[in-house]
Each structure stands twice: as C-alpha cells, then as structure tokens.
Amino acid sequence: MIGTLKDAPAPSSERELLASLETMLVDRMPDGWSVAIDREPRGQTPGEWRPDAFLAVEAPNKARARLAVEVRASLYPRDTYALSSELGSLWLRPPVPKGRIPTIAGVDGVLVLSRFLTSRTRTMLENLGFSYADATGNLRIATRVPPIFIERSGAESNPWAEDRPLRSLRGPASARVVRALLDFAPPYPLRLLADLAELPLGSASRVVSFLVSEALVERSGRGPIESVDWKGLLRRWTQDYSLLEANRSRFFLEPRGPRALEARLQALDAPYAVTGSLAAARRAEVAPAALAAVYVPNIEKAASRLGLRAAPSGGNAVLLEPVADVAFERTWDQGGITFAALPQVAADLLTSPGRGPAEAEALIEWMEGNPDAWRRPGSRPR
Amino acid sequence: MPGDAPDRVLVDARRALLDALDALSGHLDHIVLVGAQAIYLHTDEVTLGVALFTKDADLALVPPLGAKPDIEKAMRQAGFYHGDQPGIWLDETGQVDLLVPEGLAPPGGRRGARLPGHGNRAARKVLGLEAAAVDNEFRVVAALDPDDHRSVRMRVASPAALLVAKLYKLGERQEERRGDRLDDKDAFDVYRLLQLPTAELARGMKTILADERSALVGEASIGFLRGLFAAPDALGCVMAGRYIEGVADPETIRLSASALANELLAQLGPE
Incomplete structure (x- = not known):
C-alpha cells in the first residue's frame, strides 16, 4: 500500500486532508459504524480556538462522539506539546479525573489530522489525550464519554518523504531557503546558505537545485551560489506560496x-x-x-x-x-x-x-x- | 492623506471661516464651530482613504448675543453676501453658515432666527445644535494656506455634540421620509466620529443629557443611533458603507459602524 500512496500526491491543503480523512473513515470503519464531517464549524466566539472541522462518530451501540478536528500540514513530536497547551483550555489532559468530560460544550475530544504522523508523534498525541488520523491510514479515536475506541495502522514511514527532486516551492523549507536567498546578497557557499536558512544541508540543497533548474539561481557545479534573480525568485515563490x-x-x-x-x-x-x-x-x-x-x-x-x-x-x-x-x-x-x-x-x-x-x-x-x-x-x- | 498639501477647497473653506470670525470677533465667546470643519479637527488621525472634503464653514451662534457688532453689517463689510436662505453667507470661493440652535433661539421667525438687533436673515435656526452649545472645548483653528498666518482660539463642538447634530439631521430627515435629502456623507461622518475613543464620546453624551438645554435632542439622537446604526444592515450603516464604495469594502464599514455604535450604546447604559 505504501507503493500506491507514494504515487499519489500528498494531500497538502486542509480541504484535501479532510477529504482524505473522510474517505479513509468511510473505507475502513468496521461495519455498523457511521461517521460525518462538518467542515464549516460555526458559532465561534472571538478569541477562542475554533476547530477546522467537527467529526461525528456513531458506534453500532448508538454511542455517539463529537470530535473537534485540528488540521496540521505537518506535526513533529515537539509540536504536540504546543498543540496541547494551545487547546488546553478546551481539552483536559491526562491525568483526567475519571468521569470528567471535556470542558467544551458538545465536543467529546480533539482529533489531530495531518499528512503523516510518525510513531513517536502518535504516541505523544495518545499520551496527551488526543485522537489522531493521518493520510496514510494511521487512526486512533478514543473518547472516554461516550466510550468509543477505534485504532488502525497506516504507514510506518512517511511515503511522501523528501527523497525525490523538489517540484515546487511549497512548504516551510522552501520558505526558509527562498527568504535566505532574498534577504542575503550572494555570493556564498551552499553550506552558509543552509546555516542562514537554519536548515540541514540536504534540505537547502534540494531547494537550491530546483531553483538552479528554474534558472533563478546561478551556481557553477558544486561551487558557491553566485547570483540570484531576486525579482524572478519572488514571483516564482508566489506561484506556490500565497x-x-x-x-x-x-x-x-x-x-x-x-x-x-x-x-x-x-x-x-x-x-x-x-x-x-x-x-x-x-x-x-x-x-x-x-x-x-x-x-x-x-x-x-x-x-x-x-x-x-x-x-x-x-x-x-x-x-x-x-x-x-x-x-x-x-x-x-x-x-x-x-x-x-x-x-x-x-x-x-x-x-x-x-x-x-x-x-x-x-x-x-x-x-x-x-x-x-x-x-x-x-x-x-x- | 495626512502630511499632503491640503486640498484647495478645504483651504478656501478655512479661509472663509477665518474671515467670518474676524468679522464677528465681538461675538467670539458665543460662537461654536460645528459641521465638517469641526469634525475634521477631531478626526485628523482617523484615516480611511476618504479625502476630507467640505466647502463650507458652519458656525453655531449661542444666544443671548450682544447687539454689537451687527452681524448683518459685519458680514457684508467682510465681503459676504446672502445666499438663498437665511444664515447662508457666500463670498467668491467660500460659504459660511450662521446657525442658531432652535431650542435656544428667541421666539419668532420660521427659518430665520430672530436675534435682536441682527436682522432676520443673519442666521438660521437648526435643531440638533443645542448639544454644541453645551459641550464644547477651546481649540486653536489656524489657516491652511501657508501664506495666511491667522489663527483663532475658539470654541469647537465636542465629538459627542457633533455626533448628536449629525444623528439628529439623519434621523429627522428619515422620519420625515425625506429620503431624497438623506446624504450618505452624513452617515459616514457619524462613522468617522464613532471611531474616536468611545469613553470620550460617552462622557460628552452624558454631559449633553444632563443639561436641560440639550437633553431632548441628546435623547432623540441616541434613539436615532440605535435605529440607524445598531444593526449592520440598518440604514445609517448602509449609507456609510455606500459612501466609501470603491475605496474600501462597504461591508467592513457597515460592520465597523455597527460595532462602534453598539460599543457607545453599551457605555450609555440601558434605554
């Protein structure tokens, strides 16, 4: 299955991720379970966190849980703590006194949805009391009241890991390299650019190779970056960034x-x-x-x-x-x-x-x- | 935009104002600047990309006025002549409106105020300016032309008093079903004034409501504020949004005007 996923483009927008969640739930839920996603939550109060969507899950015994869905393009283990404190006012973290229900009205839990969650990230989310899902099929929905528990496994490694040539300037690594190339006038060696962009050399190199192929950056062989067409780069970036x-x-x-x-x-x-x-x-x-x-x-x-x-x-x-x-x-x-x-x-x-x-x-x-x-x-x- | 050279029309309007004040200097303590020029003095910082624009100067005359100098004579000597209605004074490039708050005017006359010793066409009676007579502050009003070095320290209606006057004008015309005389700019001026600190507006409104000379128009204007601006789709909000169409998003202005009106109404307490 990893092979097929690898050929499919990674869902990148919130909308695509929610769609993939819906497909996965419909395809993979055991018989007798039903799910519904409300992608346009309303009723937000100023200054309060608003979920990106709501997910309603109904078990065969008619137990029904409503989860707030937080969509993240990517989520690293360290991000889970921030997520936890961000949503902390809404969501009681373990140890939760037995029998207590979350403080947000009408929501029985929070589900974190991302493209791919490593096993470490999944464990941390679980420990912090979150449900989770990723686009490769990893899924865990656990609510105390009503008691609902679903767990499924998806990919163990990221099928969309960056091991192929970059094709766009989407995402944080591109943003970091593009900004460094724009903010600092060349020449400089690639290694210095990577330092300026605060990225591993490999990540910076992939973005630079792409930009060389787009003729926005000049570099002879493995030598220093010699020049940058800053106006062209700015416009090229904004084809993928908005x-x-x-x-x-x-x-x-x-x-x-x-x-x-x-x-x-x-x-x-x-x-x-x-x-x-x-x-x-x-x-x-x-x-x-x-x-x-x-x-x-x-x-x-x-x-x-x-x-x-x-x-x-x-x-x-x-x-x-x-x-x-x-x-x-x-x-x-x-x-x-x-x-x-x-x-x-x-x-x-x-x-x-x-x-x-x-x-x-x-x-x-x-x-x-x-x-x-x-x-x-x-x-x-x- | 602030910092830019002021528009010629504004420069002329200010020049006409200062000419009139020179002519009427003997009455200066009974004169309060109202209207657009007063609004702009308070809302300088409130920029929305809408050019400040006014060609006239509105002055409220607060009775009792002394008999000297004779307003009619003094205005003529300063080069002004009568417009088509009492109280409207014109010169080549400017217009000065001399207005008497109707609730404070001596009895008699339909439109022209009967100010003893000043001629029946010298000034016009207007409802809604009573608040300006009650709540005002001294400000220095200077010429806008760099070659004109005049400035006058004079009474300027407070933001709350200006708000009362604008609301009264809008509300009265709407109630009389004189939709043709409703001016979007008046609604936008209300929004401009509402952008000032709400606490300051509320303080002024309380002063106006506490004084018997202005309490009635003050109360009426709060009713108009509620009716015309409390809801984003109420007439006043719609007019203010329409005025700025093409420069800003009318919906933003409608929502903003309504939000600010409700902020002020909340500070003024229950009906």
Missing part, C-alpha cells in the same frame, strides 16, 4: 480601521511581524491600508490579547500563523512597531486580495532602487 493559503489565517474586524490595530500591537507578549499594506506603506505608500496583516505565533491568543472580533466576512485585519517561522526573522522596527522583512512583505502583497498586487509592484520598485536598505551580504550567523 499569503492566505500557505499560512494559517483568520479574519477579524477592527472597527477603527487597520491602522488602529498597529497601535495596539505592543500589547502582545509574543513576537509578531506586520506584513502587507501597513508594512509596504512605510516604504512606498500607494493608498491607505485596507487590510492589516500580522504574523503571530498563535492566532487565538493574539486575537484575544488584541480584543479583535472575528469576522467571517468583511474583516479588515488578518492574523496569520506562518508556514515557516522565518516570517519572524530579519524584521525591522519603525515607530515602535515590528515589520516583516521586505521580501516577505512583497511576496505577501503579491498574493493578497484587493490592491495588494499593485502595492507589491510599488514596493518592488522601491526595493530595486534601495537594495542596501533590505539586502545584506551573507555572513555566518552568530
């Missing part, structure tokens, strides 16, 4: 306008980086910002700190959990506010709705005229 799809995002309403949000960012006790129009306006203003876009490590916590109201539509502020935390790196400050690096801002605007692309063009033009203001020579990080 602000609202690559990053986890949620829209909010700031009734006093996008700029009013800026003034309150100092209230955050975690790192943040303002991107999009508000950042570009500091360098090349086209028009007053219509949308505030801010990277934060945790959307729900930040929204609650900032007192933002959720806006399913008509929102003018978007909080983003970045696909790679490089979004918080090489930032710059102005007027007490921290902004994302300009190449990040440009990529984000190129893929933003509304006036974003026009604002990106103005910013790129400014960047072309002021290379020293945003690009630094590559040197070994401390």
Whole structure:
C-alpha cells in the first residue's frame, strides 16, 4: 500500500486532508459504524480556538462522539506539546479525573489530522489525550464519554518523504531557503546558505537545485551560489506560496480601521511581524491600508490579547500563523512597531486580495532602487 | 492623506471661516464651530482613504448675543453676501453658515432666527445644535494656506455634540421620509466620529443629557443611533458603507459602524 500512496500526491491543503480523512473513515470503519464531517464549524466566539472541522462518530451501540478536528500540514513530536497547551483550555489532559468530560460544550475530544504522523508523534498525541488520523491510514479515536475506541495502522514511514527532486516551492523549507536567498546578497557557499536558512544541508540543497533548474539561481557545479534573480525568485515563490493559503489565517474586524490595530500591537507578549499594506506603506505608500496583516505565533491568543472580533466576512485585519517561522526573522522596527522583512512583505502583497498586487509592484520598485536598505551580504550567523 | 498639501477647497473653506470670525470677533465667546470643519479637527488621525472634503464653514451662534457688532453689517463689510436662505453667507470661493440652535433661539421667525438687533436673515435656526452649545472645548483653528498666518482660539463642538447634530439631521430627515435629502456623507461622518475613543464620546453624551438645554435632542439622537446604526444592515450603516464604495469594502464599514455604535450604546447604559 505504501507503493500506491507514494504515487499519489500528498494531500497538502486542509480541504484535501479532510477529504482524505473522510474517505479513509468511510473505507475502513468496521461495519455498523457511521461517521460525518462538518467542515464549516460555526458559532465561534472571538478569541477562542475554533476547530477546522467537527467529526461525528456513531458506534453500532448508538454511542455517539463529537470530535473537534485540528488540521496540521505537518506535526513533529515537539509540536504536540504546543498543540496541547494551545487547546488546553478546551481539552483536559491526562491525568483526567475519571468521569470528567471535556470542558467544551458538545465536543467529546480533539482529533489531530495531518499528512503523516510518525510513531513517536502518535504516541505523544495518545499520551496527551488526543485522537489522531493521518493520510496514510494511521487512526486512533478514543473518547472516554461516550466510550468509543477505534485504532488502525497506516504507514510506518512517511511515503511522501523528501527523497525525490523538489517540484515546487511549497512548504516551510522552501520558505526558509527562498527568504535566505532574498534577504542575503550572494555570493556564498551552499553550506552558509543552509546555516542562514537554519536548515540541514540536504534540505537547502534540494531547494537550491530546483531553483538552479528554474534558472533563478546561478551556481557553477558544486561551487558557491553566485547570483540570484531576486525579482524572478519572488514571483516564482508566489506561484506556490500565497499569503492566505500557505499560512494559517483568520479574519477579524477592527472597527477603527487597520491602522488602529498597529497601535495596539505592543500589547502582545509574543513576537509578531506586520506584513502587507501597513508594512509596504512605510516604504512606498500607494493608498491607505485596507487590510492589516500580522504574523503571530498563535492566532487565538493574539486575537484575544488584541480584543479583535472575528469576522467571517468583511474583516479588515488578518492574523496569520506562518508556514515557516522565518516570517519572524530579519524584521525591522519603525515607530515602535515590528515589520516583516521586505521580501516577505512583497511576496505577501503579491498574493493578497484587493490592491495588494499593485502595492507589491510599488514596493518592488522601491526595493530595486534601495537594495542596501533590505539586502545584506551573507555572513555566518552568530 | 495626512502630511499632503491640503486640498484647495478645504483651504478656501478655512479661509472663509477665518474671515467670518474676524468679522464677528465681538461675538467670539458665543460662537461654536460645528459641521465638517469641526469634525475634521477631531478626526485628523482617523484615516480611511476618504479625502476630507467640505466647502463650507458652519458656525453655531449661542444666544443671548450682544447687539454689537451687527452681524448683518459685519458680514457684508467682510465681503459676504446672502445666499438663498437665511444664515447662508457666500463670498467668491467660500460659504459660511450662521446657525442658531432652535431650542435656544428667541421666539419668532420660521427659518430665520430672530436675534435682536441682527436682522432676520443673519442666521438660521437648526435643531440638533443645542448639544454644541453645551459641550464644547477651546481649540486653536489656524489657516491652511501657508501664506495666511491667522489663527483663532475658539470654541469647537465636542465629538459627542457633533455626533448628536449629525444623528439628529439623519434621523429627522428619515422620519420625515425625506429620503431624497438623506446624504450618505452624513452617515459616514457619524462613522468617522464613532471611531474616536468611545469613553470620550460617552462622557460628552452624558454631559449633553444632563443639561436641560440639550437633553431632548441628546435623547432623540441616541434613539436615532440605535435605529440607524445598531444593526449592520440598518440604514445609517448602509449609507456609510455606500459612501466609501470603491475605496474600501462597504461591508467592513457597515460592520465597523455597527460595532462602534453598539460599543457607545453599551457605555450609555440601558434605554
């Protein structure tokens, strides 16, 4: 079965993963069990975590459990702790007093869904009281009340492991390499680039090979990276990366306008980086910002700190959990506010709705005229 | 945008305002700046990509006024002439409206205020400005033309008083079913004012409600705020959104105006 999976493309979006979960459950549930997925959960309260979907499972004895589903493109063992504290207010972690039920109304547990979960990640999730599923067929649904238990095994190794040439610039490793290539002016050896991108040499090498094949990076043989077509790279990246799809995002309403949000960012006790129009306006203003876009490590916590109201539509502020935390790196400050690096801002605007692309063009033009203001020579990080 | 050279129309409007104040300086303590120029003084920081625009200057005259200087004569000497209605004064590029809060005006007259010694067409009676007479603050109002060095320290209606005036205007016209006279810009000005700190607006509203001269219009305006702005699809929110169409997302403005109206209503307490 691994052979067949390997030929199939890895489900990459939340939608694809939920679809794969549904298929797997329908195909592999024992007789007499039924499942339903609600992909558009409603009724969210501002500042609170909202599940990506709800999963209802009904056993042959009519016991019925409702699980909140948290979708993650990838999940490493260490991430499980963060997940646990993030959802901690909703989900009692073991040791759970016997007979206690989770504190969120109508939810009997939380199921973490990802492309592939290693056995270590699965064990940790289990210990922390989560149900889980991955796109290779690993599945464990365990709820105390009502008592439901299902466990199935899928792949033991990641069928989509990165052992073949890269074909796109999706994902965190690409983001890290692209940002390093944009932020630091060549020449530099590959090893230094990998250090700057904080990646293993192999991962950096795969991205660079792809970019060499796309003629965006020049490198002779195994020598140093000699030049980077930064504008071309920016545009190529945004074919695979987009602000609202690559990053986890949620829209909010700031009734006093996008700029009013800026003034309150100092209230955050975690790192943040303002991107999009508000950042570009500091360098090349086209028009007053219509949308505030801010990277934060945790959307729900930040929204609650900032007192933002959720806006399913008509929102003018978007909080983003970045696909790679490089979004918080090489930032710059102005007027007490921290902004994302300009190449990040440009990529984000190129893929933003509304006036974003026009604002990106103005910013790129400014960047072309002021290379020293945003690009630094590559040197070994401390 | 802030920092840009101000628009010519605004510069002329401010010049006309200062000309009128020069002419009426003997009454300065009874004059309160209201209308768009007052709103812009308070909402400078509130930027939405909508150009500030006004061609006129609105001044509330708060009775009792002394007989000297004669307003009619002083305005003419300053180069203004009458428009088509009492209280409207024009010169080549500007317009000054002299308005008397109807609830404070001496009895008599249909539209023109009967200010003893000042001529029946000198100023016009308007309902809703009573709050401006009660809640105002001294501000320095300066010329916008770099070659004009004049500035005047004068009373400017508070944001709450301006909100009352705008709401009253909108509400009255809606109640009279004079939809043709409803102006989207007035609704957008309400939204502009609601963006100011809610606590400051609530404080002003409480002052206005506590004073018998303005309590009635204050209460009426809170009713209008509830009816026109509490729900995102209420008329006032829809008008404010429509005004900004093409510049911002009207839905964002509708939701924002409604959210801010409810914030203020909550601070003002139950009906």
